[in-house]
Amino acid sequence: MRITPKKNTRTYVIVAAVVVLLVVGGVFAYKHYSDSNTTVSRDKSGTSLERSQEELDETNSIQDNPEDSKQQTGSDAVTEPAVDSSTGKRSVNVVLTSTGTENGEVDASGFVSNLVEEGGTCTFTFAQNQKIIKKTSTTATNPTSTTCLTVRFDEKELGSGEWKVVIQYASSNASGSSNEGTLVIR
């Protein structure tokens, strides 16, 4: 048999090239496949041009659980506040969110996190030793909560030092007190 080394060399090159291409193609294919779960194609403004995996999951969830998906639940459903047997009112959760001073005025803000109703009153209590200053505000409803409109007044009414601040909410149906916050006036 006559050996033709030239042809053998060519075969080795072809085989090597195929192997390299397979490896490279495999890496690309894997990368592309794995990325497809987390990326979508977009237009130049950044808007996605296809449904993401999360969107597909949402549709599948509706398909699997139609009776749940047709109910209005909201993102962060609040728990129903308990009724205080002594008052017959709901014991709502009141949150003091911030206190501060600005341009010579004191302000304090908060809200009722698990109630949406109109007509209640928020009472902000500023206490320093035996001295107590109270300010009231009306409310504004939000989709899942009720804002105690910010109280704002001359800081001279308080004077310098550290003050403890608490909000009390009261309406014909509900009442509650907030966590205690601190306000320092220099």
Added chain:
Amino acid sequence: MNKLGKSLVLFLAISGFSFFLSSPAVSAVSASEFNPGRIIDDAIFYNKNAMGGAQEVQNFLNTHVPACDTWGTGPSGYGNLTKAQYAQQMGWHGPPYACLQNYHENPSNGETSFEKGGGAFTGGQSAAQIIWNAAQEYGINPQVLIVMLRKESAGPLTADNWPLKTQYKYAMGYGCPDSGPNYSANCDATKSGFYNQMRLAAWQLRYYANNINTYNYRPGRTNYIQYSPDPNCGGKNVYIENIATASLYIYTPYVPNDAALNAYPGTAPCGAYGNRNFFMMFNDWFGGVNAPNYLATYSSQGAYPVISQTQSSTITLRYKNGGNKTWYHSATAGAAQTEPVVLATIRPVNRCSSFVTGSWYTCTRPTGLFTKVYESNGTTLASNQHIVQPNQIAEYTFDITAPSEAYTGNYDEYFAPIREGAPNGSWYMGADNVFMRLGVKNAYVATFSGQSPYTTISQNDRTDSFIRFKNNGVLPWYDSTTAAANNVKPVVLATDGPVNRKSNLGPSWPNSTRPGTTFSKVYEADGLTLAQNQHIVSIGQIVQFDFKYTATATQRPDSYREYMQLIREGAMNFIVENSGAHLDITVKPSNYSASYSTQNSYLTLSPLGTGQMYYDLKNTGHTTWYDDQSWTPGILPVHLATTNSINRASKFTDPSWPNSARPATTFAKVYLQDGSTLSPDQHKVQPGQIARFEFTVKAPSNNGTYREDFQPIIEGAPGYSWNMGGAVWQPISVQ
């Protein structure tokens, strides 16, 4: 290589190449990137123009809401029941099921696609249109509203291919207080329906923005935020950086804890998901929640001005602050220790504009001051007119002047705000596609005001013509005698068709392309009263150019349409607009003929003595005769010549003769046809009129009887065409 090998390599090559050609993929954001103090930037949240219109919203819904099973014929996933059958079993309404991309609602009466066949109907607005309108009305990014819909609606509607009508009723979670018996939702029917929900949600977000300092979460300070609705889960202090983030916390008052972030899209103990989901969904759909520090976007502009050369106009451009940083202008930036945001010419940047006026800082800086600052609605003036906060709108107003030599037409002048002096290319703020189209009109405009009638002339004849134009432009006209002193180009009458065409009929003009370079007459607007200055045509006045058309003796007989127009001699943009006109001139062959009319009595002279002779010769042809006093360039005059033979040197030549063969080259008298009444023009002999040639003769020194022959000729006519007949003679006795 065998066939299989080749195919494999080809397959891999194509596969790999296709991979590189596939749509660009952007890495998805991770929930760990959630910044609780800056969920989204104001510049994005309140950018109502983030989408191009209701159709773009519709396109988005078409892409992202799954194909609708309007009639519920698809499988429900429960046994063999279709969706419609399953709905019936559950006590829900039957089809049609109007998916979000198909949903319409009539805001006037609340009718929806659910009662109208599942799609569009007369009087119904599409969901996309409702979203877009709410965004525009309240200045909220429509993308924000779409994300909130996904976040808040049951289903959500953005993923549901057979939604029930109830899912639209409180789609944005708005208007259901807990004031019903036993803490039950007491939804307000007046706030139900997709239209109401979308508008109220947009209104609420706008209301928060406008009244943020009265609400429970406030930007620019640290706020305590619970991790979840359960207060026992605790919370954390978050420094809220902007209004949009504060508004999101008011709408959904929880910050996700680390477990909730790590569990996305799932749940975790003490988790809250509304704001996490908003962040993730917005990124998922629209690519990013953070705007650059400095970004200008087009807001609006004043009308495109149309002005004449040299005239000025005031233009207005408005740019929205689409970034996160406040803009300061030239007068306030120093105190703020930042670079001023000034208006610059662009394309290329720092292009020296030819529309610069004296009010500009330089020819690249129209202004560095905000003329006005508006809130994001573009109509309410901001409380501080010297800074432009994110989403506010800066108005730049400045003058432009059209260059005196600008060509007429439209000029797109590009301007953009830049940060003056910012290093390393950070001056760029975008909005480099904003231009003002400046229409430039000709400052020199005429209106045709009259001309001499069309005329027929003979070869070797001419006609007196004129043309009048009214100055209807915005600048006065000067002729060649006054222009230089006023540093402008003179307005002259030029040939046209094409401009500067050489005319054969203008040998008498300043040159063959300029019938007139000085004003012959200047009238007031009435066209009758002569103006005080006869070399300046003020606006509204009328100029008359007088000029002659001359047909030379060799001009080919024909009809000629002579076009002309006014131009500004030497100007780049030389055309005086609307000044085109023409005159028709017909040239007929010349016809010269003379006949004897009368002459002096025969003379008897002493040797070297002198005497006076004359001949009266009648113009019996059809062509006017001109003498040496009345000819003009291009015209051959009629002279009296010696003849027999022609141009014979006369023995009676007197020193007063032009030469020994020309006893007279001017007419001594010109009579009307009656031969006795003098013609008004004593140097033109019109057909039928009589010319008298009169001249002195000086006798030779030798006695004798001589014969002297004369005849009129056309001086300089080619060939034998000089001969016009009319030869005369007389004997002269010298003794």
